[in-house]
Amino acid sequence: MNFLIISILLGILMLVMAGIAIYHKSMVVAIISAGALSLFASILYLLLAAPDVAMTEAAIGSGLSTIIFFYVLNRIRTTDEKKEDGEME
């Protein structure tokens, strides 16, 4: 029963994080909440007796992909700013 409650709570938290990732205005907050979603998912995998998948999810889902999103965001932002500057001149 305890296990069930924890799993359902984790599921609700994951849904909340997904909602934030979609609807939040700030891109940085959205990326971080997507990373947190992966972290909760990896805890859920651990509870569901899949430690191999949990490890992959924790390292790639919440570690690597978050950083890659940040790098790409930074890259897009700078090119956007340059374009806007060019149009103004």
Added chain:
Amino acid sequence: MKNFFKIIIIAAFGVMLYPLFDSFSGNGQLNDLASFYAQKENVEKVNSANLVTAVVVTYRGLDTLGEVTILFLTAAIIAFFLTKQSEVRTLRRNSEIFQTAARLLIPVIIMVGVYIFINGHLSPGGGFQGGAVIASAVILMLLAFPNMPFNSKLFGLIESTSGLVFVGIAFLGVLIGTGFLDNAILPLGTFGELLSAGTIPIIYSFVGLKVGAELSNIISGLQSVQADN
């Protein structure tokens, strides 16, 4: 009107997926395929404590080779499209706390990654997980010390050597054993020891090195094309 269509589509999905939810019942037993892998003779044939690793490296070894190839292609394509910038970037120095913490944590994280892939046949995890953990240590290094030179040639060398060794061990199975990726070309050893389960620990160590080097190369490539704000 648009919202009405959306609601209809969502309701249709609900109706389609409800039977799956309704007919789900917890499975007390392993299904046919899983019980084939878990039966006693097959477990003794590979002698690996972690059955998932045994399936991934021996029974489904060809799939692992495919995954490794896909990852290699991805890394190659990313390296092809990201051209290095020659200008030297002046970056703000990171805070002392972050740098000290990174210095303390990086060796520990790399050691955990190596532990995960060397003990892949005994404890949960394996080459891919260990490689990802090592790559996360490299990320921490690149974030904490962005001006540190990154030798991507060395990483590429490690990557291609590991891939070649993986395929070479697989071909040794054809020459010595019964077929491609044969596990039993090395003595199986005692159940539960570090050097047991035939070629599984060796193959998984090289897969771990390869994955770690590839992901680190991708990350450092992305880091090197960052522009100044």
